[in-house]
Amino acid sequence: MHDIAIIGGGPAGLSAALTARARNKDVLIISNPAEENPLAASKLVDNYPGMPGATGLHILTTMHAQAHKAGAKFLQARAISVVPMASGEPAQTSFSITTSSDYVEARSLILACGASSGGKPLPGELEYLGRGVSYCATCDGMLYRSSTVLIAGLSHEAADEADFMAELGATVHYVARAMPPGLDARIHRHTGKILSIKGDALGVTHARIAERPADSPRGPELEKRTSESLRDEPNEVELEVHGVFILRPGIAPTSLLASLATEGGYLKTDAQMHTNVEGVFAAGDCTGRPLQIAKAVGEGQVAVLSAVEYLSA
Numbered sequence: 076m077h078d079i080a081i082i083g084g085g086p087a088g089l090s091a092a093l094t095a096r097a098r099n100k101d102v103l104i105i106s107n108p109a110e111e112n113p114l115a116a117s118k119l120v121d122n123y124p125g126m127p128g129a130t131g132l133h134i135l136t137t138m139h140a141q142a143h144k145a146g147a148k149f150l151q152a153r154a155i156s157v158v159p160m161a162s163g164e165p166a167q168t169s170f171s172i173t174t175s176s177d178y179v180e181a182r183s184l185i186l187a188c189g190a191s192s193g194g195k196p197l198p199g200e201l202e203y204l205g206r207g208v209s210y211c212a213t214c215d216g217m218l219y220r221s222s223t224v225l226i227a228g229l230s231h232e233a234a235d236e237a238d239f240m241a242e243l244g245a246t247v248h249y250v251a252r253a254m255p256p257g258l259d260a261r262i263h264r265h266t267g268k269i270l271s272i273k274g275d276a277l278g279v280t281h282a283r284i285a286e287r288p289a290d291s292p293r294g295p296e297l298e299k300r301t302s303e304s305l306r307d308e309p310n311e312v313e314l315e316v317h318g319v320f321i322l323r324p325g326i327a328p329t330s331l332l333a334s335l336a337t338e339g340g341y342l343k344t345d346a347q348m349h350t351n352v353e354g355v356f357a358a359g360d361c362t363g364r365p366l367q368i369a370k371a372v373g374e375g376q377v378a379v380l381s382a383v384e385y386l387s388a
């Protein structure tokens with residue numbers, strides 16, 4: 076049981092973790108690696124005080140090292156769901172967090188998931204969530220052993236999840252904009268993206284995907300079309316599958332915990348970064364504009380001080 080769990084290892088989460096350690100709290104950050112954070116793509120950040128001219132990745136790895144040195148714990152995984160539970164005497168809420176690799180428990184929770192953690196849901200995604208659509212092969216894979224699944228490879232762990240499903244005996248279609256090296260030969264690769272998901276009463280039966288023929292010529296006919304007018308146009312195909320695993324780097328906070336209030340698409344907080352759910356705080360881009368590092372770092376500190384106060388109440 077951790078004192079504080081933080082979902083998201085960007086500037087907000089890392090700042091919160093550092094202050095949590097200064098307050099001698101046991102803190103765990105659940106996140107993807109720094110290289111997958113959107114900021115890592117930035118070649119120049121010139122407006123974060125104290126680090127002029129740094130790359131985004133340098134800022135992230137420096138903050139990560141500082142939090143690690145202070146004693147913060149890290150779990151490289153995707154948080155999939157959060158369940159509040161009453162525990163202790165007198166009863167206090169704790170949080171059970173399912174991740175792509177482990178179950179975690181904490182007495183308080185800070186959401187620092189960034190602004191684009193969930194990505195825009197695909198048409199049909201939310202409708203079939205839990206009925207054919209899943210965000211975690213490790214968690215739900217056994218339900219689809221020996222059947223046909225489609226994996227949207229949008230995160231670093233997606234290729235491993237595809238291998239895992241193949242090991243369970245599933246027929247695996249893997250869709251990604253670029254293919255990771257070393258994906259198992261038993262897996263059917265599609266360079267492109269999923270457009271929509273549809274199904275019947277029993278769950279998902281079809282996923283429509285746009286393939287880019289120029290990237291993935293498969294057979295003479297496709298090669299012929301590629302050399303003609305289709306070079307830059309997606310070639311839409313429909314795959315019949317039993318399950319669709321959408322493996323993004325993150326998951327929208329409202330998918331993690333449905334009772335969270337939002338405003339204008341962002342998590343609603345007060346000035347002390349309390350959300351509407353007791354024991355849950357939020358910081359950084361997920362709470363709204365300006366979407367900037369300095370704001371994320373400041374809110375991370377306010378959120379964790381509120382969490383510390385909550386824990387000592």
Ligand SMILES: Cc1cc2nc3c(=O)[nH]c(=O)nc-3n(C[C@H](O)[C@H](O)[C@H](O)COP(=O)(O)OP(=O)(O)OC[C@H]3O[C@@H](n4cnc5c(N)ncnc54)[C@H](O)[C@@H]3O)c2cc1C
Binds near residue numbers: 084106188193327
């Ligand atoms: C290319 C680029 C350039 C930028 N340049 C600047 C700049 O020059 N100056 C500036 O101030 N700001 C800049 N920004 C904005 C800045 O990156 C953000 O404001 C800042 O990173 C927000 O920090 P955060 O901690 O709130 O969220 P993020 O940095 O987005 O971190 C959240 C992390 O949590 C992960 N996550 C989400 N959900 C889950 C989950 N369920 N489980 C596990 N992990 C999860 C996300 O994938 C992400 O890695 C830039 C952004 C980009 C993309």
